[in-house]
Amino acid sequence: MKTLLIKGCHIMTMVEKEKPWIGDILIENGRIVRMAEAIEASASTVTVIEAKNRIAMPGLINAHNHASMSLLRAFSDDLKLMDWLDKKMLPAEARMTREDVYWGTLLGIAEMIASGTTAFADMYVHMDAVAEAVQDSGIRASLTRGLVFLQDDGGRRMTEALDLIDKWSGAADGRITTMLGPHAPYTCPPQPLQEVSALARSRQIPLHIHLAETREEVAKVREKYNQTPTEYLHELGMFHDNHVLLAHAVHLDLEDIGRLRGMRGGVAHNPVSNLKLGCGIAPVTELLSQGVTVGMGTDGAGSATTLDMFAEIKAASWMQKLHYGDPTVLPAEQVLRMATIESAKLLHIDHEVGTLEVGKRADLILIDTNKPHLSPLHDLHSLIAYSATGADVDTTIVNGEILMRNRELTLISWEEIQREAAVRAKRLVEGL
């Protein structure tokens, strides 16, 4: 039996309104089996982590990503989203081989593990390679083959999407789950969108889609269908009896927010990507007040340039405070819950992860507070939300397995990833 004992840490469970306390965490066979003030190591205990000055919290969950786009980081910044996508990303992506996607995804995963992310939702191509990277690295992920329906491809994308689901759902000790991923309202006409929604409903597969990211998108959809993007999806019946993960949801009017009320799934807020692309401020406070689940993601490193969820946590809270001119909006504990348990709900894995609770999977991180910018220890939620960065995470654990210890990756080799990524990244963007 694999046993891990973490001793003497501040335990921040992220269960609503629970105050942090100091104690030990016992992990057996990938699950948290006990949390108490003092737990003695037994003979079968394999590993003991002395965690004085550390804060233990649930691993962060990145609810919207294209991990392999890490290969395109800092290649074409400061462009409008549609130019960025059409002129830079899509041509570079058209060159990507399966091996490129494997190494690109590992690059993204290395960054995620090193900044305290233990699960992510990914929409991309060559998803077999993404799944293999998830399997090899020990992280958890919800995977979907992105479906753009602009040209007839003889059903190839859809076949790949279904193959991913059949082959990888529940794989890697249950670390891999899958979704169906129509890309966005402006790349998916009504008929295929309706078909994918119906298929998702009949097979009870969650959906993952971009929504209302830019003003241009709103104008495009208005011109084509005389509807808002949210209305378009709603009228097609997508939200009816489907779990839907909506990425962005920046441009929603009050009626749109009403359309999302009571939906299964919810919104993945990507504040840094929205800021950097000048998209706008998503109506997070209104969505929350209507009871819509709001989690958090980074989007690909091609736009956000970093996969550090601590940057998203700060941006999310500060954007709402700025928007309302009110510092009481989106407080520390709530924004941390968005990056953990609320994101877990979007990935449909909240029964297993997202809080530190006995019986749940041991997906957790240790943050080293023995640093000037993390002292003193007044309110730990505030400290983590507003002062910590990904580089303060010193240990990352998924399913009870240590993926990073004292900032050293354990299962994957940074040297190898760096070497492979550098060569591939160069080839992908040559001449673009």
Ligand SMILES: N[C@@H](CCSC[C@H]1O[C@@H](n2cnc3c(=O)[nH]cnc32)[C@H](O)[C@@H]1O)C(=O)O
């Ligand atoms: N191009 C693929 C579909 C890939 S799905 C994931 C796509 O989302 C794209 N993407 C990344 N970030 C964003 C974003 O912020 N908005 C819209 N699309 C994005 C990304 O470039 C990638 O092409 C095909 O035709 O089969």
Ligand SMILES: [Zn+2]
């Ligand atoms: Zn995206």
